[in-house]
Amino acid sequence: MASGQAWQRFRRAARRFVAGALLSYGVLYGLSEWMVYRFAQTNRFFVIQSTPPAAHDWILLGASHAAALGYQDMGARLDEVTGLRVMNLGVAGGGIHVSRLVYDYFLTKHRTRGVVYVADAFTFHAAAWNEARLQDRSLFVRTPFDRALLVRLLREPSTWTAGLAYASGFPKINNHERWVPDVSEDEQTRFTRRYRPVAQLDEQRLAYLYPRGIDLGARARYLADLDALVREARGLGQQVLVLKPPLPGRIAAALPDEDGFTRALQAVLAPHQVPLHDFSGDHYDDALFYDTDHLNREGVQAFFERSLAPLLRSAAR
Amino acid sequence: MPLHSLTFLLLLAAGLPIYLQVPAEQRGRLLLLLSLAYYATFRWDAVLLLLGTALVGYVAGIRLDQDRPPLHRRAVVTLAVGLLVTGLAVNTSAAFLVTAANQLVGRDVLPVPQVVAAAGVSFYIFTCLSYVIDVYRRTTPAEHRPEALLLYLSYFPKVLAGPIVRMEAWRASLDRAGHLSPADLTSGAQLLLWGLFKKVVVADRLAPMVDAAYRLPALSAPADLLLASYLFAFQIYCDFSAYSDMAVGCSRMLGLTLPENFQRPYLAVSVREFWAHRWHRTLSAWFADYLYRPLGGNRRGAWRTRWNLMAVFALSGLWHGAHWTFLVWGGLNGLYVWVEDLLGGTSRRTVGADGAPWVRHARRLVTFHLILLSWIFFRADTVDAAVTILTRIAAAGASLPTQVWLRMTEPAWLVAVALIGVVMATDILDERQALRERTHQWPVAVQWTVAYGLLAMLLVAGQWNLTRFVYMQF
Numbered sequence: 089m090a091s092g093q094a095w096q097r098f099r100r101a102a103r104r105f106v107a108g109a110l111l112s113y114g115v116l117y118g119l120s121e122w123m124v125y126r127f128a129q130t131n132r133f134f135v136i137q138s139t140p141p142a143a144h145d146w147i148l149l150g151a152s153h154a155a156a157l158g159y160q161d162m163g164a165r166l167d168e169v170t171g172l173r174v175m176n177l178g179v180a181g182g183g184i185h186v187s188r189l190v191y192d193y194f195l196t197k198h199r200t201r202g203v204v205y206v207a208d209a210f211t212f213h214a215a216a217w218n219e220a221r222l223q224d225r226s227l228f229v230r231t232p233f234d235r236a237l238l239v240r241l242l243r244e245p246s247t248w249t250a251g252l253a254y255a256s257g258f259p260k261i262n263n264h265e266r267w268v269p270d271v272s273e274d275e276q277t278r279f280t281r282r283y284r285p286v287a288q289l290d291e292q293r294l295a296y297l298y299p300r301g302i303d304l305g306a307r308a309r310y311l312a313d314l315d316a317l318v319r320e321a322r323g324l325g326q327q328v329l330v331l332k333p334p335l336p337g338r339i340a341a342a343l344p345d346e347d348g349f350t351r352a353l354q355a356v357l358a359p360h361q362v363p364l365h366d367f368s369g370d371h372y373d374d375a376l377f378y379d380t381d382h383l384n385r386e387g388v389q390a391f392f393e394r395s396l397a398p399l400l401r402s403a404a405r
Numbered sequence: 406m407p408l409h410s411l412t413f414l415l416l417l418a419a420g421l422p423i424y425l426q427v428p429a430e431q432r433g434r435l436l437l438l439l440s441l442a443y444y445a446t447f448r449w450d451a452v453l454l455l456l457g458t459a460l461v462g463y464v465a466g467i468r469l470d471q472d473r474p475p476l477h478r479r480a481v482v483t484l485a486v487g488l489l490v491t492g493l494a495v496n497t498s499a500a501f502l503v504t505a506a507n508q509l510v511g512r513d514v515l516p517v518p519q520v521v522a523a524a525g526v527s528f529y530i531f532t533c534l535s536y537v538i539d540v541y542r543r544t545t546p547a548e549h550r551p552e553a554l555l556l557y558l559s560y561f562p563k564v565l566a567g568p569i570v571r572m573e574a575w576r577a578s579l580d581r582a583g584h585l586s587p588a589d590l591t592s593g594a595q596l597l598l599w600g601l602f603k604k605v606v607v608a609d610r611l612a613p614m615v616d617a618a619y620r621l622p623a624l625s626a627p628a629d630l631l632l633a634s635y636l637f638a639f640q641i642y643c644d645f646s647a648y649s650d651m652a653v654g655c656s657r658m659l660g661l662t663l664p665e666n667f668q669r670p671y672l673a674v675s676v677r678e679f680w681a682h683r684w685h686r687t688l689s690a691w692f693a694d695y696l697y698r699p700l701g702g703n704r705r706g707a708w709r710t711r712w713n714l715m716a717v718f719a720l721s722g723l724w725h726g727a728h729w730t731f732l733v734w735g736g737l738n739g740l741y742v743w744v745e746d747l748l749g750g751t752s753r754r755t756v757g758a759d760g761a762p763w764v765r766h767a768r769r770l771v772t773f774h775l776i777l778l779s780w781i782f783f784r785a786d787t788v789d790a791a792v793t794i795l796t797r798i799a800a801a802g803a804s805l806p807t808q809v810w811l812r813m814t815e816p817a818w819l820v821a822v823a824l825i826g827v828v829m830a831t832d833i834l835d836e837r838q839a840l841r842e843r844t845h846q847w848p849v850a851v852q853w854t855v856a857y858g859l860l861a862m863l864l865v866a867g868q869w870n871l872t873r874f875v876y877m878q879f
Contacts, residue, residue: 091586098587105853112857116864261864 120260124232129270131230132177133237136194143199145172146400149187150206151217152274153333154178156382157206157396159275165389169397175200179227180272183211184313185218186227189240189247191317195324196236202327202403205314207364209332209349210297212310222250225259230270233257274378280385281378285338293380294342302345307352315356322360327403330357331365334372334391339381367395406446408562408651409604411869421590421658429583436560436659437552443561444524451523454492455564459555461488462533466554469540470547482541486534493530496522498727505727525565527724529558531691536572538695545572560661562652566645568666568687578662585660592841595856596654601867602859604647607824609868611640614821619784622793627801628808630794632818637784638777639825642670644875645685669832674760674768676741676775688724692717711746715739725783730791734783741775 128134148154157166158176166174175198177190187205194200211217221227231237231254241251253259269276300306314330321328330353340346346368354364376387383391406413420439427435445452465485469478494502499518507513536557539545548554557575558564570578618625618633625633649666656663666687673679680689697717703710715736722735760768778795785791801808812818834840844852 094587098590101849105856108853108857109860112861113864116861258864262867262869264866264868 116261117257120257120263120266121233123263123266124230124260127266127270128230128232130272130275131270132179132190133193133228133231133234134270135175136177136190136197137232137234139175139198141197142173143201144175145170145200146174146202146204147191147194147200148174148176148178148204148206149191150178150204151182151186151208151211152178152180152382153208154204154206155180155272156274156279157388157391159279159388160385162385162388162392166392166397166400169392170400172400174400178206180274181217181221181224183214183217183221184310184317185246186221188313188317189222191321192240193234193237196240200326202329202400203317203321204329204331204400205317206333207314207330207353209343209346212307212314212349213298213303214300214306216299218310219246222247225253228254228259229263229265230260274382278378278384282375282384282386283377283379285336285374285380290339290342290380293339294344298344302348307349311352311356314353315360318357318360318362322362328360328362329365329399329403330362331396331399332368334367334370334383334387334395335381336374336377337371340368365395365399367391370395406443407565408648408655409601414601417655417658424659425585432582432660433553433556433579437556440556440559440561440564444559444564447524447565451526454496454523454526455529455559456555458489458492458530458533459551459558461485461492462536462558463548463551463554465537466540466547467549469537470549478541482537485537489530489534489537493527494727496526498723501727522726528567528569529564531688531724532558532569535569535691535695539572545576548572560656562655562659563663566648566652567685568649568652568664569691570663570687574662574664578656581662582660589657589660593654593657593659595841595844596650596657598654598856598859598863600647600650600654601863602647603643603650603828605867605869606862607828608640608644608647609870610824610866611636611643611821614817615640615784619786619790619794622785622790622797625797626808627797627805628812631798631801631805631809632812634777634781634784634794634798636821636825638671638773638780639828641780641783641875642667643828646670669836671773671776671829672769672832672836673772674765675745676738676772677745679772679776680738680742688721692721696720707746711743714742714746718742729788730782730785733788733791734779737779737782738776741779 124134125138128138148157155176155178156162158178163174163176166176175194177187177194179186179190182190191203228250233254238251238255241247241254318328318330332350335343350364350366357364372383372387372390376383376390378384378387424432424435441452441455444455462485465481468481473481503515503517507515507517536545536548536554540547548557557570557572563570615633615637618629619637622630646667653663653665664687666685668683668686670679670683673683681693697713700713700716701709702713718735718739719732720735722731722733722738725731725734781794782788782791785794798805813822831840834843844855847855
C-alpha cells in the first residue's frame with residue numbers, strides 16, 4: 089500500500105517535472121527565436137521571410153558559386169548595373185535539392201519573373217550536396233520558424249527528419265555560433281583576396297567536391313530534379329536561365345567528365361527551350377578568384393559587367 | 406547508438422514505462438534482446454565475437470563446475486583463458502604484434518592486418534575472464550543458463566566501457582531487480598543527467614581543443630601544448646566517468662546495481678590511491694585479483710612486490726591496446742608507485758586522514774601533475790610525439806607564463822576552465838559529504854532548479870555531434 093502511494097506520488101512529481109521541463113524548453117525556444125531575428129543576416133530562409141512580399145525580376149539559385157555573386161554589397165551592385173530587382177538565394181554546398189527547397193519556400197512569400205540556376209557539376213554527383221546537406225542542421229540555425237517552411241519540409245520523405253529538427257527548434261537552441269555574425273568566413277575575410285594557385289590545393293578541392301567521383305546514377309537523378317524545377321518554373325510563366333560559372337582554366341580542365349555533364353545538362357534543358365550559358369570556358373585570370381574556384385570581389389564585378397548583367401537585361405526584355 | 410545519443414535517450418524514456426510493466430522474471434530476457442540489438446547497432450558482425458566470448462565462458466564454466474581432477478580443471482581454465490586472451494590480442498593488438506615481429510626480423514614477413522577492434526571488446530573479455538577464473542576458484546558457481554551468461558557479458562549500459570562487474574555482484578543485482586523503487590528511478594536519472602553533462606557539455610567541448618594542439622605537436626605553440634595537456638586530463642576524466650555514471654544511472658533506473666567506477670580521482674593524495682581507490686576502480690580490482698595477487702602480491706618481499714606492481718601497470722597499459730604509448734604510460738605509473746613505496750608509503754589512510762591539510766593539498770597537486778605527465782604519453786600518437794610535446798613545453802622558457810596567460814583570456818579557454826571548475830567543485834563537495842546525501846536534503850524546488858539548469862546547459866551548450874566515448878575503443 090505504502091509502495092503504491094510512493095509510486096503515485098512519484099508519478100505526480102514526474103508529471104510536474106516534465107511539465108516544467110517542457111516549459112523551460114519553450115522559454116529556450118522563444119529566446120533562440122528572438123536571437124535569430126536579432127542576429128540572422130544572410131540565411132536564405134531568413135532573407136525570404138524578412139523581405140517584404142514583392143515581385144522580383146530574377147532570383148539566383150545554386151551553390152557557393154551562386155552565393156558568391158551576392159557577397160558583401162554585390163547583390164545591390166547587380167541590381168544597380170542591371171536596373172532589375174534580383175534576389176540571391178544561393179546556398180554554399182547546396183545542390184538541386186537545397187535549391188528546390190529554397191525555391192518552393194520563396195514562392196510562398198514572393199513572386200519572380202525569372203530564375204537563374206547556377207549549375208555546378210559537382211553538386212549533381214553526390215548526396216553530400218543534396219539529401220545529406222538538407223540534414224545539415226547548420227542550414228536551419230538562423231532560420232526563423234515559419235509554418236509554410238515546416239509544411240514544405242514535412243511534405244517530402246527526404247526532408248522529413250530535417251523538418252522534425254526544424255520544428256523542434258533544437259538547431260537554433262544548440263547553435264554554438266549564436267554570437268558569431270551570420271556571414272560566412274569566405275564573405276567576411278576571403279572575398280577581397282587574390283588567390284595564388286597551388287597544385288596540391290587544387291587536388292584537395294576536387295577531392296572535396298567529388299567525394300564519390302563521378303556517379304552517373306546520381307547525376308541522372310539530380311538532373312531529373314533540375315528538370316522538375318525548370319518545368320515548375322516554366323509552368324508558372326517564369327523565365328529560366330541556366331549558367332555554368334566562370335572557373336580558372338586549370339580547374340575547368342581538371343573537372344572530371346565535365347563535357348559529359350554539359351551534354352547531359354543540355355539534354356535536360358533542350359525540351360524546355362532553356363539555353364545553357366557556359367561561362368566556365370571564359371578566360372578569367374587567377375587574380376580574379378579568392379580561392380581555387382570562387383570569383384573574388386573584382387572577379388564578380390568583372391563577371392557582372394562582361395556577362396551576367398547583359399544576359400539578365402536582355403532576357404528581361 | 407552511444408548512451409549519449411538523443412535516439413538512445415528517447416528510447417530509454419519511451420521504453421522505461423513499458424519495462425516497468427514487464428513481470429520481473431521476464432525482464433532478463435527483454436534486457437538480453439535489447440542488449441544484443443544495442444550492440445549490433447555499432448557493428449553487427451561484432452556480435453559474433455561477443456557470442457563467441459560467451460560460448461567460451463559458458464562451456465568452460467560448465468566444465469569447471471563438474472567434479473573433475475585438478476589437472477583437468479587447470480587444463481580447462483588455461484585453454485579458456487588462452488582463447489579469450491588470444492581473441493583480445495587479435496582484436497586490439499594484431500597490427501602492433503605483426504609490425505613488431507616484422508621489425509624484429511628486419512623485413513615484412515607477414516602482412517600487417519587491418520583489424521578494427523570491436524567496441525568494448527576489452528571490457529567484456531575481461532568480464533568473461535573474471536567469471537571463468539572465479540568458477541575455477543570456486544568462488545562463484547557456474548552459470549547453467551546460457552542466456553543469463555550472455556546477458557552478464559552483453560548488458561547494454563556496461564558492454565562498451567564497463568564497469569567490469571563480477572558474477573557474484575551481478576547475480577545479487579539481478580535478484581534485487583524486481584524491487585525497483587521511485588527513489589531508484591530518481592537517483593538513476595540524476596546520475597544519468599550528470600553523466601550526460603560531463604560528456605556532452607564538458608568532455609566534448611575540451612576534445613577539439615586538445616585534438617588541435619596534439620595533431621601536429623611540432624607545429625603547436627608550447628602554451629597550447631601545455632594547456633591542452635591539462636585539458637586532456639579533464640577531458641578523459643569527464644568522458645570516462647560520464648560513461649560510468651550513465652551506465653550506473655541507467656541501470657539504477659532499470660533496477661540493477663552496477664559498481665561505481667570513479668571516486669573523485671584528482672583528489673587522490675598519492676598515485677597508489679589514485680589507482681587503487683579512485684580511477685577505473687573495477688579494472689584496478691580486476692588486476693589486483695587476477696594478476697597482482699596470483700603473482701605473489703606483496704607477500705614475497707619488497708622487490709618482488711615492486712616487480713609485480715610494474716608488471717600489473719605494464720599490462721594495464723597494454724590492455725588499452727598494444728602501443729608503445731600505452732606501455733610507457735603504464736610503466737610510468739608503475740614507476741610512480743614504486744618510488745612512492747621507496748619513499749615510505751603514502752597510502753590513503755596515513756596521508757588522507759592524518760596528514761595536515763596543506764600536506765594533503767600539496768600531495769594532491771603533485772599526484773595530479775604526475776598523472777598528467779603520464780596522460781601526455783597516453784594521448785600522444787607516438788612516444789616521439791609525447792617527447793616532442795614535453796621538450797617543446799620545457800624549451801619555451803620564461804615566455805611560457807605570458808603565452809599561457811594570453812591564451813587563457815580567450816573566451817573558449819575561459820569557458821573550458823569554468824566548466825572544469827564546476828566538475829572539480831562538485832568533486833570537492835562530494836569528497837566532504839556524499840553529494841547524493843547532500844542533494845536529498847535540498848528542498849525539491851532547489852533539486853529541480855539544478856536539474857533544469859543542467860538540462861538547459863545540455864540543450865544550449867551541449868556538443869551533440871556524438872563523439873565516441875574515449876574508452877569505447879578499448
